[in-house]
Amino acid sequence: MTAETLPAYDMSLADHGFEPIEIKGLTYPLGEHVPGYGEIYPLAPDMGWTRMPVPGNLNHINIWLLDDRDEQGEGFAIADTGLFMPVVIEEWKKLLEGALRDRRMTRIFVTHFHPDHVGCAGWLANRCKVQLWMNRTEWLMARMLTADQRDEPPKEILDRRRFQGYSEQQVEDMRKRGFGGFARAVSQLPTGHRRLEDGQHVRIGGRVWEAMTGGGHTPEHTCLVDHHNGVIIAGDQILPRITSNVSIMDSEPDADPLGEWLDSIAKFRRKLPGDMLVLPAHGSPFRGVHVRLDKLAEGHHDRLDKLEEALREKPMRAVDTFALLFDRPIDESVFGLAAGESHAHLVHLVATGRAKVEKLDGVGWYSAA
Numbered sequence: 001m002t003a004e005t006l007p008a009y010d011m012s013l014a015d016h017g018f019e020p021i022e023i024k025g026l027t028y029p030l031g032e033h034v035p036g037y038g039e040i041y042p043l044a045p046d047m048g049w050t051r052m053p054v055p056g057n058l059n060h061i062n063i064w065l066l067d068d069r070d071e072q073g074e075g076f077a078i079a080d081t082g083l084f085m086p087v088v089i090e091e092w093k094k095l096l097e098g099a100l101r102d103r104r105m106t107r108i109f110v111t112h113f114h115p116d117h118v119g120c121a122g123w124l125a126n127r128c129k130v131q132l133w134m135n136r137t138e139w140l141m142a143r144m145l146t147a148d149q150r151d152e153p154p155k156e157i158l159d160r161r162r163f164q165g166y167s168e169q170q171v172e173d174m175r176k177r178g179f180g181g182f183a184r185a186v187s188q189l190p191t192g193h194r195r196l197e198d199g200q201h202v203r204i205g206g207r208v209w210e211a212m213t214g215g216g217h218t219p220e221h222t223c224l225v226d227h228h229n230g231v232i233i234a235g236d237q238i239l240p241r242i243t244s245n246v247s248i249m250d251s252e253p254d255a256d257p258l259g260e261w262l263d264s265i266a267k268f269r270r271k272l273p274g275d276m277l278v279l280p281a282h283g284s285p286f287r288g289v290h291v292r293l294d295k296l297a298e299g300h301h302d303r304l305d306k307l308e309e310a311l312r313e314k315p316m317r318a319v320d321t322f323a324l325l326f327d328r329p330i331d332e333s334v335f336g337l338a339a340g341e342s343h344a345h346l347v348h349l350v351a352t353g354r355a356k357v358e359k360l361d362g363v364g365w366y367s368a369a
Contacts, residue, residue, distance in 0.1 A: 008229045009044045011277045025291040026240055028284050038094045046205050052082030052091055054116050061116045061281055064233050067205040068106040075106040077204050079233050081120035084187040110134045111235030112221040113142040115185035122187035133194045137220040143189055149180030157250050163364045164339045165317030196222050216261025217244040231277040238292055240283040247340025258348040269293045307345055308354050311368040318343040
């Protein structure tokens with residue numbers, strides 16, 4: 001029996017007993033309810049939701065558990081894993097020895113290479129003796145970054161920070177911190193993986209999921225879409241209340257990630273029905289995917305317009321544009337993310353013929369075309 005002939009689950013979550021909340025055009029069917037660490041909340045008979053802690057403003061990452069079966073019998077798969085850090089490992093141990101003690105993990109799905117998503121994948125794969133399923137580009141990025149540890153950042157990376165407008169003190173501080181922080185938050189990955197490609201269909205238990213990739217946040221971020229039941233495991237591709245960081249990456253310094261991100265928003269807007277239940281990596285399950293995608297695109301286009309207007313007044317470096325692009329003060333804890341995202345917006349203006357750049361003494365100065 002195929003997914004198309006199976007009866008669909010009622011993924012409205014209306015029968016869960018919570019009062020839905022409406023915020024900015026989005027509906028949160030579970031209201032303010034979220035699972036605690038170590039708790040698995042059932043979204044459907046074959047689907048659970050738990051969380052792992054993340055330091056800082058993110059606070060948490062959502063982990064999705066999906067009933068599965070393989071040659072050994074019944075079990076469960078997971079989507080995303082959390083950071084590889086002591087507090088998360090302890091929560092995983094409690095979960096595996098508590099709520100999941102009588103169940104067997106079958107495989108691990110990871111949406112993209114960022115540490116809060118892939119961090120515990122290697123540790124869990126080794127402990128539970130299961131295979132990692134991941135987009136090949138994302139897996140290679142994680143493997144590359146965990147292997148690349150040095151006493152100091154490469155000179156070309158420091159030069160790119162100067163290009164963005166970092167002060168010499170900031171560059172020196174970055175040099176002293178060393179290079180390879182990614183590896184400290186990610187466990188050693190398996191030497192092999194099972195590839196997820198855009199458009200690929202994967203059966204997990206009684207459901208069939210389509211892998212749908214998007215670029216910009218990472219090269220090939222992978223969502224899992226259950227069209228039959230109207231639900232998407234969205235990772236960081238579609239978040240309800242925050243916007244995913246879109247930055248110039250050191251691995252592709254000449255790319256246009258914001259252009260890729262806007263193309264991906266259009267792709268998901270075109271392919272997903274408006275009433276689909278979105279399971280994001282951060283925040284709560286929600287409906288209103290078209291509203292959210294439109295808002296994300298509108299926000300970037302508004303910032304691009306503001307930026308172009310400001311560049312008509314005077315040339316600017318990436319670090320000079322923070323007040324135009326962000327609604328919060330930028331301190332050292334988020335300076336790198338802000339500089340990367342500001343740079344991405346400036347690069348997109350150049351790529352679309354709306355701005356030009358001149359390099360003076362190693363610093364990139366942008367002005368309107």
